[in-house]
Every structure is written in structure tokens, then in C-alpha cells.
Amino acid sequence: MRRLYRVRRALNYANLSTPLGLLVARAGRARTEPGPGGLVLAHGYRLPLPIAGAFTVGNVVLTRHGEGYLTGALLRHEARHASQYAACLGLPMLPAYGAAAVVSLLLSGHQAAWNVFERLAGLEDGGYPRRPPLWRRSRPRGRGPAPGPGPRGTAGS
Known part of the structure; x- marks a missing residue:
């Protein structure tokens, strides 16, 4: 295993995010197996939240799907989240990610499109x-008042 993966694994155990991820996997009755780069893959997660095809807590990548779902680009994406846990010193990642999801939802109407963690x-x-931010989207024709000055002869406010 490459040195950076060993460092990430050690940091995520020390900052308690991987032990939390293992508890979440157990609570969700997921089957765990060793994955690439020091990750732990947890398949068959059964709890209703979060609503995602896959999610990561520390070095644990969880999915409701069976073996073979966590491959290629998706697994690389989730591995980057494991590195984010190490960089954020573990558990502070959870509220920071939640705040970033709310900001993204307010900016674009989607929880991930402008979420800094998902973009990285x-x-x-x-x-x-x-998705473009909401203020950059064109308005559909025929809705709302026409842009420009108001009706003639009215006093300004």
C-alpha cells in the first residue's frame, strides 16, 4: 500500500472517523471487506439515511448495493472523501459537509452541485x-413581470 494511503488510514483511525464508519456499517447491517488503498467497503447497508448510492465515513465506504458497485470513478470519488476526513481531522467533516450541502442547495437547488466537498x-x-447557480438560470418566457421600468405616469418609490 502506498505511503499516503497508510497515512490516511492511520489519521482516520486516530481521528475516530473510521471507527464511527465501522459502527455505522454495523448498525446498517452491511457486510465489510478490505478495499483498495486501505479503504473498507461495506455492502448491503440497510438504514434509510443518508439517501445516496454510496457514502463515506472515515475510510469506510458504504453502499446499499452489492459487491461490484463500488468500482472505477465512483470508488475514486469516495476515496477522495476518505482523504477529506483526514484533512478535516475526522468528525468535524460531518457538520462541515452538512453545511456545504445546505449552501449548495440554496445556491443551486441541488445538495451536491455547489458542495465544496463534492466538487473537490x-x-x-x-x-x-x-448546475449553474439559481441566479444565472434564464427565466422561462411568459412568467413574471417584464424587466425594465414600470408603467408610465406612476410615481417612483
């Missing part, structure tokens, strides 16, 4: 869309 992990690799 690779939106497309995670299966997320790129």
Missing part, C-alpha cells in the same frame, strides 16, 4: 450534475 471529490465521478 469530482462531481461527475460521484454521479452528480453540474
Whole structure:
């Protein structure tokens, strides 16, 4: 295993994010197996939240799907989240990610499109869309008042 993966694994155990991920996997009755780069893959997660095809807590990558789902670009995306846990010193990643999801939802109407953690992990690799912020979207024709000055002869406010 490469040195950076060993460092990430050690940091995520020390900062308690991987032990939490293992507890979440156990609570969700997921089957765990060793994965690449020091990750732990947890298949068959059964709890209803979070709503995602896959999610990561520390070095543990969880999915409701069976073996073979966590491959290629999606696994690389989730591995980047494991590195984010190490960089954020573990558990502070959870509220920081939640806040970033709320900001993204307010900016674009989607929880991931402008979430800094998802963008750094690779939106497309995670299966997320790129969306412009709400203020940059064109308004459909025929809705709302026409732009420009108001009716003639009215007093300004």
C-alpha cells in the first residue's frame, strides 16, 4: 500500500472517523471487506439515511448495493472523501459537509452541485450534475413581470 494511503488510514483511525464508519456499517447491517488503498467497503447497508448510492465515513465506504458497485470513478470519488476526513481531522467533516450541502442547495437547488466537498471529490465521478447557480438560470418566457421600468405616469418609490 502506498505511503499516503497508510497515512490516511492511520489519521482516520486516530481521528475516530473510521471507527464511527465501522459502527455505522454495523448498525446498517452491511457486510465489510478490505478495499483498495486501505479503504473498507461495506455492502448491503440497510438504514434509510443518508439517501445516496454510496457514502463515506472515515475510510469506510458504504453502499446499499452489492459487491461490484463500488468500482472505477465512483470508488475514486469516495476515496477522495476518505482523504477529506483526514484533512478535516475526522468528525468535524460531518457538520462541515452538512453545511456545504445546505449552501449548495440554496445556491443551486441541488445538495451536491455547489458542495465544496463534492466538487473537490469530482462531481461527475460521484454521479452528480453540474448546475449553474439559481441566479444565472434564464427565466422561462411568459412568467413574471417584464424587466425594465414600470408603467408610465406612476410615481417612483
